[in-house]
Amino acid sequence: MRRLLYIALTLLTLSAPAALAVERPEIQEFKLNNGMTVIVRPDHRAPVVASMVWYRIGSSYEEVGSTGISHVLEHMMFKGTTRYPAGEFSRIIALQGGRENAFTGRDFTAYFQQLAADRLPIALELEADRMRNLRLQEADFKKEVQVVMEERRLRTEDNPIALALEHFNTVANLLSPYRNPIVGWMEDLQAMTMADLQRWYQRWYAPNNAILVVAGDVEPEAVRVLAERYFGRIPARALPAVRKPITLQTPGSRRIEVSLPAELPYLTISYETPSMATAAEAWEPYALTVLAGVLDGGESARLSSELVRGREVAAGVGADYSAVARLSSQFSFSGYPARNRTLADLEAALLEQVERVREGGINAEELERAKNQMIADHLYQLDSIFYQAMQIGMLETTGIGWRTLLEFEDRIRAVTAEQVQAVARRYLTEPRRAILHLNPISGGQG
Amino acid sequence: MRIGMRLLATLLITLLPALAAAVPPIQHWTLDQGARVYFVQNDNLPIVDIRLTFDAAGARDGSLPGLAQLTSALLDQGNDGLDAGEVARRLETVGARLSGGSERDMAWLQLRSLTNPAALEQAVDTLTRIIGSPDFPAAAFERQKARMLVGLQAVRQSPDELGTRAFYRAIYGDHPYANPPSGTEQSLPQITRDHVVNFYRQYYTAGNVVVAIVGAIDRTQAETLARRLNDALPAGPAAPPLPPVQPLAQSQLEQVPFNSAQTHIIIGQPAIARGDKDIYAFMVGNHVLGGGGLVSLLTTTMRDQHGLSYSTSSYFVPSAKPGPFVIGSQVRNESAEQAVTVLRKVFADFLQNGPTQQQLDLAKRNITGGFPLNLDSNSKIVGYLAVIGFYGLPLDYLDTYLDRIGAVTAKDVQAAFQRHLNPAAMATVLVGPQPSESAQ
Numbered sequence: 075m076r077r078l079l080y081i082a083l084t085l086l087t088l089s090a091p092a093a094l095a096v097e098r099p100e101i102q103e104f105k106l107n108n109g110m111t112v113i114v115r116p117d118h119r120a121p122v123v124a125s126m127v128w129y130r131i132g133s134s135y136e137e138v139g140s141t142g143i144s145h146v147l148e149h150m151m152f153k154g155t156t157r158y159p160a161g162e163f164s165r166i167i168a169l170q171g172g173r174e175n176a177f178t179g180r181d182f183t184a185y186f187q188q189l190a191a192d193r194l195p196i197a198l199e200l201e202a203d204r205m206r207n208l209r210l211q212e213a214d215f216k217k218e219v220q221v222v223m224e225e226r227r228l229r230t231e232d233n234p235i236a237l238a239l240e241h242f243n244t245v246a247n248l249l250s251p252y253r254n255p256i257v258g259w260m261e262d263l264q265a266m267t268m269a270d271l272q273r274w275y276q277r278w279y280a281p282n283n284a285i286l287v288v289a290g291d292v293e294p295e296a297v298r299v300l301a302e303r304y305f306g307r308i309p310a311r312a313l314p315a316v317r318k319p320i321t322l323q324t325p326g327s328r329r330i331e332v333s334l335p336a337e338l339p340y341l342t343i344s345y346e347t348p349s350m351a352t353a354a355e356a357w358e359p360y361a362l363t364v365l366a367g368v369l370d371g372g373e374s375a376r377l378s379s380e381l382v383r384g385r386e387v388a389a390g391v392g393a394d395y396s397a398v399a400r401l402s403s404q405f406s407f408s409g410y411p412a413r414n415r416t417l418a419d420l421e422a423a424l425l426e427q428v429e430r431v432r433e434g435g436i437n438a439e440e441l442e443r444a445k446n447q448m449i450a451d452h453l454y455q456l457d458s459i460f461y462q463a464m465q466i467g468m469l470e471t472t473g474i475g476w477r478t479l480l481e482f483e484d485r486i487r488a489v490t491a492e493q494v495q496a497v498a499r500r501y502l503t504e505p506r507r508a509i510l511h512l513n514p515i516s517g518g519q520g
Numbered sequence: 521m522r523i524g525m526r527l528l529a530t531l532l533i534t535l536l537p538a539l540a541a542a543v544p545p546i547q548h549w550t551l552d553q554g555a556r557v558y559f560v561q562n563d564n565l566p567i568v569d570i571r572l573t574f575d576a577a578g579a580r581d582g583s584l585p586g587l588a589q590l591t592s593a594l595l596d597q598g599n600d601g602l603d604a605g606e607v608a609r610r611l612e613t614v615g616a617r618l619s620g621g622s623e624r625d626m627a628w629l630q631l632r633s634l635t636n637p638a639a640l641e642q643a644v645d646t647l648t649r650i651i652g653s654p655d656f657p658a659a660a661f662e663r664q665k666a667r668m669l670v671g672l673q674a675v676r677q678s679p680d681e682l683g684t685r686a687f688y689r690a691i692y693g694d695h696p697y698a699n700p701p702s703g704t705e706q707s708l709p710q711i712t713r714d715h716v717v718n719f720y721r722q723y724y725t726a727g728n729v730v731v732a733i734v735g736a737i738d739r740t741q742a743e744t745l746a747r748r749l750n751d752a753l754p755a756g757p758a759a760p761p762l763p764p765v766q767p768l769a770q771s772q773l774e775q776v777p778f779n780s781a782q783t784h785i786i787i788g789q790p791a792i793a794r795g796d797k798d799i800y801a802f803m804v805g806n807h808v809l810g811g812g813g814l815v816s817l818l819t820t821t822m823r824d825q826h827g828l829s830y831s832t833s834s835y836f837v838p839s840a841k842p843g844p845f846v847i848g849s850q851v852r853n854e855s856a857e858q859a860v861t862v863l864r865k866v867f868a869d870f871l872q873n874g875p876t877q878q879q880l881d882l883a884k885r886n887i888t889g890g891f892p893l894n895l896d897s898n899s900k901i902v903g904y905l906a907v908i909g910f911y912g913l914p915l916d917y918l919d920t921y922l923d924r925i926g927a928v929t930a931k932d933v934q935a936a937f938q939r940h941l942n943p944a945a946m947a948t949v950l951v952g953p954q955p956s957e958s959a960q
Contacts, residue, residue, distance in 0.1 A: 119564045120896035152814065161824070164814040169882055171889010173813065188893050217827030225830035227781040228850050234677055290896075335779050337673040372617075373596075373608035383604055386663055389670035410674075413666045443613045450615025450634055456565055457897045514677075 101466070101476060102294040104301070108310040109282030112301045113466050113476060115289040117459050123290030124460045125197045126186040127205070128467040130285075131278040133258075134180040134251040134401060135316070142258015143266060143274050145178040146222050150271060151185065152176075153214040155207035160214065163200050170196055178256055181400040182471035188460060191291035195300055198286075202304040205279055215268050226257045234336035234512060242510040245330045246344050250321040250401055280311035285470045289463035321346070321402045324505035336514035339417050343424055344406035346506040347497075349399035350474045359397040360485045361493040362405055362501070367444030368436050368494065369393040369407075369427065374443065376427060377407075387415050387423045400472040405501060417511045428502045435495035448486050543918045544901060546908070547739060554727030554758065555750040558905040559742045560734045562898055566635045568735025569902040570644075572651065572749065573910045575759040576627040576723035578701030579840070584711050586703020590664060591719045592622040595629065597660035599649040604660060607646060616643035618650070623701050625840050626910055627723075630902070635736045644745060651724060652752030661713045669708055675700075679776075679784045680850075683951040686774050687786045690947040691844060695765050697790075725756025730909035734902040765790045765842045768945040776951040783856035783952030784848075787863060791845035791940045794838045794911040800924040801936035802836065807883040808875040808933070809867070810834025810847060815882070821866050822849060828859050834867075840911065845941060853952050860948065868943055874934030888922050 104112045132144050154160035167174045172189040174197075187197040230236045240255050247253035258266075286305065288297050323346050350359045370377045370393035381388040391409030407427075411420045455461055466476045547559040581587045596618065597604040611618055611631075616639065620629040629651065633643035675681040685700050692698035703711075731746050768789050792802050803811075810818035810833045822832040829851045837843035847867060851859040875883070895901055895918070908917050 119562075120892055122892045122896045161815070161820070165882065168812065168815045168886040169889075171886055171891070171893075173890060173893060175814075188890075190889060190892055193889075217824070220827040221823055221830050224782065224828070224850065224852060227852060228830055232679055232780040232782055335677075337677040338670065372612040374605050374612045378608075379605045382667075383660075383663065386666075389667045410670055412663075413670055443609065446615045447612050451617070453565070453634070454567060454617070454632060457567065457899055459896055 101479070103476070104294075104298050106281065106302060106306050108306065108308060110301070110305050110308075111285040111470065112298060113285060113287050113470065114292060114294040114297045115287075115462050115466065116292060116294060117289055117456075117462065118291050120459070121191050121291050122188065122459065123191040123194050123288060123292055124186060124188050124463040125194055125201075126184055126287045126463050126467055127201045128182050128184045128285045128287060128471050129278060130181070130283050130471050131183050131274075132179045132181045132471075133254055133256040134319070135278075136251065136254060136258075138254065138259070139262060140266065140270060141254045141262045142222070142256075143262075143270055144183050145257055146219060146263070146266060147271055147274050148176045148178045148183050148185075149218050149222055150210055150215060151204055151208060153209070153211065153218065155203050155209055157203055157207065158200065163204065166196065166200065172197065179468075180252055180256060182467065184467055186460075186463070194288065194292060194297070195304070198300050198304040201286075202308060205281065205284065205305070206308050208275060208279070210268060210272055210275065212268050215271065219263060219266060222257065223260065223263055226260060226263065230255065230257065234334045234338075234514070235340050237334060238332040238340065238510060238512040239342065241332055242330055242342060242508065245328050245510075246346075246404060246508040248322045248325050249319065251319050252399075252401060277314060280313060281305055281308045282310040283313055285467060287463045287466045287470075289466070290459050319401065323402065324503070327504045328508040329511075330508070331511045331513060333513045333515045335516060336512065339411055339514055340408070340510075340512035341411070341417050341420050341424075342406055342408040342510040343421065344404040344508055345502050347395065347403050347405045347501045349401065349403035349472070350397045350478065351400050351472050352402045357485070357489065357493055358497055361489050361497040362395045363397055363448065364441065364444050364486065364489045365431065365436075365494050365498060366393050366395040366405070367448055368440045369431075371444045371447045376440075380427070381409075381420075381423050382412075385423060386412050387419050388412055391420070391424070398468050398472055398474060417513070421509065421511075428498070431495065431498040432502060436491050438491065441489075441491050441494065445486055445489070449483055452482055452486075543895065546905065546915055546918070547742075548915055549743075551726065551747065551750045553750055553753075553755050555729050555731055555746065555753070556909050557731045557733070557742070557746040558909045559732075559739070559746075560901055560905065561736075561738060561742070562734055562901070563736045565898070566736050567632060567898065568635050568640065568733065568737055569630065569632050569898050570647070570745070570749075571628055571630045571732040571902045571906045573730040573732070573906045574627045574724055575625070575728050575910070576719070577622045578624040578699055579696040579762050580719070580723055580759060581696065581699055581701075583707075584703075584715060585699035585707040586668060586701070587707075587711055587715055587719055588627055588723075589622045589701050589703065590668060590708075590711060591716045592620055592627045593664050593668075594656050594660060594716060595620065595654045595724075596650045597664065598655040598657040600653040601655065602649070603657075607650065610646045611643055614639035614642045616646075618647070624697055626906070628906065632899075640737075644748065648748055648752035651749065652754075654720060656713060656716055656720070658713060661716060665708055665711065668703055669705070671702055672705055672708070675702070679778045679780050679782070679951040682776050682778060683784045683786050683949050686776050686951070687788065687846070687947060687949045688844070690772050690774050690949065691768060691789050693766065695841070696762060697765065697839070697841065697843075721754060722756070723759060724753060726750050726753040727755070727757045728759055729753060730906060732902050732905035732909060734898045734905065762841050767942065768947060770945055772947045774947065774949045776949065778951045778953065780952055781852065782850045783853050783859075783950055784850050785856065785860055785863065786846060786848050786949040787860075787867070787946055788844050788846040789941065789946050790842040791836050792838055793842045794840065795913065796838070798932075798936035798939060799838060801928045801932040802940065804880065804883050804887065804925060804928045805870075805875065805933035805937050806834055806836055806845075807887060808879045809870050812883055812886060817866055817870065817879075818847065818849075818863065821862060822859065826858075826862065828855055828862070832863070842940075856950060856952060860950070871937050871941060871943055874930050874937070877930060880928075880930045880933065884925055884928065887925050891922060
């Protein structure tokens, strides 16, 4: 192992391309007096701006009985205030040539506008208004919750893989609130009331629970002045204490067999792992990230080479690790068996891959390739203004912090082959593992 | 509201210069063998995007739907004696990313690389082997065909994909656009390796490619790069024009039985081709009707007014030959009949009356004001270059875009919609359980 590591470092010094050291635009952070965080990433390549308001609230703050409430509230945020009645927000943004929408995740609810940079004040004024003055009305709610149920039918109920994964999540996350779907369980949507929403809005939509992220053709100081003007007067509110939920790390091996009307068998294997927010040792999430790259960073990575080509046991297969999460996370594999191969075949092949990393580690060439790819990808991400704002918002709402972006490259470079093997041995273990088989029954047609 | 409007008045003054500055200068040249090159130098990031677009997609499948997509997927599965893993390794070791695909008009390969000389050299060298020396190994051929058949299983469990297939079949009849680019259970088994080799020889030629380059290289480097790509390709002419599209003769109702919680509704017909003079009026009109997001007529009616659906929209696909105009929605099954009635009514009213002045202004402002957003990244710019090159749009397409949109009147919209759409000959596809009898 020592020797391999030595070679890895040599290769890296030889070929780590000097041009990768790009000057990253400076990110600046301010705090308003009411506790609201403002983060600005100047990027002057085009005269546009992405403006986002992120709230530290999402499905992982919910409990069974009221799941889906963060997401329904996100929909209701478009239903108007006294000053800007229903539809006005969207109409004004459209009139300004803007694009807007919102999204809800496990750890956040976010609202965004993309506009010509000089229109930023309009977006800020409107967001500030609905942070405080939302007018929740029974008639709107009754219709909108129907819309959300349609969204659920569309995304989950009529999609066998999504439906199977929804059930799998309850097994993979035995206690973690990540077990609940972001859109909410249908029963909870049916039981939801206006009063619930009102409470949720009052409780979480406060400047001291929000982060304004602005990326694009702006100057940080100008954004600070605008943020003061529009958000500065909104009073802070006492926020409920958030206790980190209990997550079971090693509850024991689990397996769920889901039979659904479908055509395609599907497999997932996932392992409970730390995220950047929960890792006891800061290098571990980076080592897990590199591991995902070695297994599935491209067509030359192990899974494609050996399972799709090579043994031809998978028609498609992938590995995924999400380091950016507020609670502990999952390292997962998923895929479809090749024709004439079974879920059991694919499962065995994937578990063998896991065993190989645990026992034999990875070689220097694989390590270097995965790192080069990740560092290049990290640079490519600078091409998208929207994505840069997204990254900042996600890092902030998960408690990891945007400064992670600054150290990403160095942290990835510092990962050793031993560390990759170590996290595989520590985390890709049976007591942390859950397996899903989606067995199709008699087709979706007819 | 008041503040918003006041801001608007001030800001409109500063709008135009900002927009003009957003359009990057496009350099264009053609190589001897016919490759058309479009280049934008952008030094902001040390990266380059190279997009090769071939007239080698589903519309060229002939009697073997899926042939173009299979060929496209096999390009990098063994080249110059190197196996697929080695080809991928050469790209991935230097951090390059290759993607590709094939729909109805266009087959494309896109390479993103760092511009540091060693990385770029290795990435470009690999790309020339991919386009110029594919081996189409027999094992890769069989494997990829089998994977496409698994892909068809995924289609069979997706009401949306099933509906789209039925829709194209219904509106295009004998035209090549009728075929699904990912093939059928009947066609894929008939495709042989020879078909793929011949398809490649015929369509992956220097005369049939558009090379779009955006990034931190200069003109000389771009010329060398384009020359190398061009020289790697077999010589050959551009593909011949596609046959004309026949309009639908009458309305059709196609019901695809599917065990789902929602009924998927697709309504439409062949509409408009790239380069048609009505295209700008059509864009503005569609924006009002169903392309403008949360404020469009279809969305506000179906979602806000009736709470019927999460997503309702209309779009059109300007293509080499008239591409489809589509109204799409998904609703709970018991509302399917009501939804079809509502969608048809919104459409018919719009066709008859056109947009109001207010709707027209809102759409035009959104399109023009949002124009810089279309050009705010290298990947978006390279996409535009590919479209401009592939469809032979004028080089000043982006420069004149705002004026063209600005000139559209309500009458233009109404006339364009009436010229290209016929409410008496629309196809309606419903995917869901127990399709309603009375929807017709």
